[in-house]
Amino acid sequence: AQRVTQPEKLLSVFKGAPVELKCNYSYSGSPELFWYVQYSRQRLQLLLRHISRESIKGFTADLNKGETSFHLKKPFAQEEDSAMYYCALSGKGAQKLVFGQGTRLTINP
């Protein structure tokens, strides 16, 4: 079964503090993992994907196949990072996305 679990519905940290949003997945095979973000009053948009191995807006995420995790990290949170974050997976070949329930991140000044 394909499943994405984001254990924290809400996460609140202070500006400048490190932030980690957890994501665990279940998939038989080699999935592609993504983080999507939705800022207030904006549409859902891609933040980063594991195959790119890139840092976007200071965020990174490493795919750990042993632990089946794809946690999102940023060393120094900024107020503009406040948003809803969704972890998602798909099979090879740009298939449907399976989303987690999302984590609402709030950065306090």
Add this chain to the structure above:
Amino acid sequence: DTGVSQNPRHKITKRGQNVTFRCDPISEHNRLYWYRQTLGQGPEFLTYFQNEAQLEKSRLLSDRFSAERPKGSFSTLEIQRTEQGDSAMYLCASSPLGGVDYNEQFFGPGTRLTVL
């Protein structure tokens, strides 16, 4: 605006009525997806088109739901005999067949359906 567009943005209907939503993908994108999102949950996959062919349907898509993409461009999602449980945000996304963005889905703003 060259992004994915959806119409209407909001729809309020009475139980038992039929509703139809439209999605216009990014023009060069061959793939089009429909998702449903209820409060406090992530989007759930409903169905997927490659050009005009509907390649996959979720078990969530009951017989009351039908989706079409007749010319491989825009798509419509129809819900017949709506039920209160159909109240949700309906999201459309599109992606190209190849290129560097091939596995990135670009989302529309959604259509919020309220069934009274």
